[in-house]
Amino acid sequence: MERPAKTTPPKAARRPLTRGRVLAAAAALIERDGLAAFSIRGLGARLGCEPMSVYHYFSSKAHLLDALVDRAIAGVSVPPPGADPEDQLRQMCRAYRDMARRQPRLYQLIVLHRLNTPVGVRFIESVLTLIHAISPEPRFVAQSFRAVGYYLTGAALDETAGYASGPSAADAVSDQYIARECPRLTAAAPYFKPEWWDSTFELGLETLLTGMRVAAPSRSSRRNGP
Numbered sequence: 001m002e003r004p005a006k007t008t009p010p011k012a013a014r015r016p017l018t019r020g021r022v023l024a025a026a027a028a029l030i031e032r033d034g035l036a037a038f039s040i041r042g043l044g045a046r047l048g049c050e051p052m053s054v055y056h057y058f059s060s061k062a063h064l065l066d067a068l069v070d071r072a073i074a075g076v077s078v079p080p081p082g083a084d085p086e087d088q089l090r091q092m093c094r095a096y097r098d099m100a101r102r103q104p105r106l107y108q109l110i111v112l113h114r115l116n117t118p119v120g121v122r123f124i125e126s127v128l129t130l131i132h133a134i135s136p137e138p139r140f141v142a143q144s145f146r147a148v149g150y151y152l153t154g155a156a157l158d159e160t161a162g163y164a165s166g167p168s169a170a171d172a173v174s175d176q177y178i179a180r181e182c183p184r185l186t187a188a189a190p191y192f193k194p195e196w197w198d199s200t201f202e203l204g205l206e207t208l209l210t211g212m213r214v215a216a217p218s219r220s221s222r223r224n225g226p
Contacts, residue, residue: 017049019057023071026064031105040064069110070119075099078126085133086209089148092127093205096152097159104160111153135216144212151208155201164192 015021025046030038040061044051058064077095079088100107115124124145131144179186191200 017047017053017057019067022047022054022057022064023067027068027071027103027106030068031103034105035109065109066113066117068106069113069115070117072099072103072106072110073115073123074119076123078123078130080126081130081133085130086213089127089130089134090205090209092130093148093152097156097201100156100160107156107160111157131212134212137217140215140217144215147208147212151204155204159194159197 022043026038026043029043029046033042040051040054044054047054054064058067076092076099078092082088100110113120115121127148128141128145131141131148134144135141178189190196
């Protein structure tokens with residue numbers, strides 16, 4: 001009797017590789033393993049392709065990391081100036097913090113990365129435009145931009161990889177020592193916990209915006225000059 005010919009079951013169709021898929025996989029890998037462990041070889045393994053396939057979309061690891069920073073920054077919603085530019089700036093600050101908290105391990109790169117790509121400089125320009133709508137005096141715009149940056153990066157770093165996650169002293173003091181010697185720290189400590197971060201961020205943001213409002217040159221001073 002003639003035996004039936006063997007048939008090979010069809011292989012499952014492989015998902016096509018795209019630039020967006022490479023970026024999404026790279027971002028997920030960094031959040032899982034950290035920046036130090038990230039490699040193109042590991043990314044290829046996650047995608048089920050050879051490392052050279054990744055280089056079809058990004059000519060180097062540095063170019064891929066640039067694209068990841070661009071992707072994160074592009075996700076920060078910066079509203080155009082409106083009737084209340086201060087509130088528009090407030091919304092942008094919250095969006096930036098949300099971006100950092102969504103990808104805390106990638107943020108360690110974002111916070112030190114010079115935003116000198118087209119996406120990066122357009123983001124800077126959009127934030128400067130919001131501050132310019134509060135007061136167009138160049139020095140005020142520049143210094144306020146830096147002050148907003150100081151606050152946002154400090155808050156985001158503290159919440160994603162800050163004090164609570166840092167190294168401990170070799171001989172750390174006990175809770176009993178703190179309770180005995182540091183009454184102010186003992187009273188404040190409960191409010192350092194993550195459940196208070198939102199209200200703490202809002203307190204700092206409102207303090208910053210109030211200071212900008214006070215420092216903004218008045219219309220009369222702009223007309224009369226220094």
